[in-house]
Amino acid sequence: MRDSTQVFGSLPLRLENLINLRNLILVDDLLDCKYLSRQAPAVTIPQRLGYRIQLGDRNSPVTSSSETLQPTLLQIFLRGNPFRGSAGLTQVVEDWFKTLLTNGELQALVIYGSPYLKNQFLPFLPPEIPCISTFGQIPSAQAIALELLFGNNH
Incomplete structure (x- = not known):
């Protein structure tokens, strides 16, 4: 599994003195999301570190619900489909990414899920902001990615 995981930026993520943490998870369709549950590592690992969860899909508008800074872990679950495409989620993801940046x-x-999505964001990502990309969406892929991100913090 680690062979299919790519890491960019500075790791592990530093969490000292941070408050108002947000774990923003974007998926293709919230109603048809088999790899995400209350027990999924993408939810539980950040939650143990003090992150508040926010979920969104291709129908979710980009909104800022707080007037204070919200350090945000952006997790994107995207699996390309040659018959349906993924343009809807891609635009939502791009809007969130630009707003957060x-x-x-x-x-x-x-x-x-999508190994190609990172190529849209890496040119704009400052080198100090970590980016992890993995082909898998299953819980073990989530756990590996977040273990790399947080190191011994969790």
Whole structure:
């Protein structure tokens, strides 16, 4: 599994003195999401570290619900489909990415499923912001990616 995981940026992620942490998880369709549950590592590992969860899909608008800085872990679950395409989620993801980057809130980026999506974001990602990309979306892939991201913090 580690062979299919790619890491960019500084690791592990530093969490000292951070408050108002947000774990933003974007998926293709919230109603048809087999790899994500309350027990999924993408939810539980950040939750143990003090992150508040926010879920979104291709129908979710980009909104800022807080006037204070929200350091955000952006996790993207995207699996390309040659018959359906994934343009809807890609635009939502791009909008969230741009907003978080512009506001100085993007703390880290983790991409599950599509190995090509990271290429859209890496040119704009400052080198100090970690990015992890993995082909898998299953719980073990989530756990490996987040263990790399957080190191011994969790």
